[in-house]
Amino acid sequence: MKPILETRDLTVAFGGHTAVNGVELTVPPCHFKSIIGPNGAGKTTLFNLLSGQLKPTRGEVWFKGENITNMPPHLRTRRGLGRSFQITNVFPNLTVLENVRLAVQSRESIRFHLFRHFSAYRRLLDEAYALLDTVLLADKADSPACLLAHGEKRKLEIAMLLALDAELLLLDEPTAGISIEEVPAILEVIQAIRDRRDRSIVLIEHKMEMVLHLSDSLTVLFNGRLLADGTPEEIMRSEQVQSAYLGGLYDDAS
């Protein structure tokens, strides 16, 4: 099966420091890959290269068979490559439902101009409701977005990403900064999206145990390099990974 996302020799250096170094990544369609690694391994920098926030010093990014290395972020989003924190257009005083409805509408308006009709508006609202259901946020549909708890905001972001119909979701530490009580709900949402098997997910996570049971494959970054790539079982068995994570090299800051 042709990969949906591929990187070739992807490298970026800041001055003398190579933050991402020759990374070769392959993500098949409808696949769930987690990128793990200790602090400073290069995970966020790699995401910046995938979403177009950064240009590589060397190497290429391919999405759906197209070389997107020099494509700006908004065009990558239109192609179907969506990143969670790119959702900067959450309107705090609008309700959760209206925010998702606007995200659905922004996708639709790229394709059609149907919205003068009430039936089209109704359809947008129905889709927005369905997405809120998917992310377990339907009970907050009428709350202003600014009143959501942190974890609920992450769910809203995921709903808006889904509304944009991203074929590949880049989720940057979706559980970072949220309370322990909210973590299971976020993981449940991600698992439900994974179980639909209709899109790919690439997720950054600092703590390997958080994503082991969710992932089809894991990529381990260490000092900017790809240390290991394989199924969760292969990664768990890898001595290299064990020593990187358990041999005192792993910075367990959360």
Ligand SMILES: Nc1ncnc2c1ncn2[C@@H]1O[C@H](COP(=O)(O)OP(=O)(O)OP(=O)(O)O)[C@@H](O)[C@H]1O
């Ligand atoms: N714009 C930049 N200029 C200079 N150095 C940078 C820049 N962005 C990242 N770095 C450096 O690149 C390295 C990788 O950082 P990155 O944030 O990608 O790591 P990470 O794996 O996401 O870590 P964390 O888990 O702490 O978020 C770090 O040493 C960081 O200081």
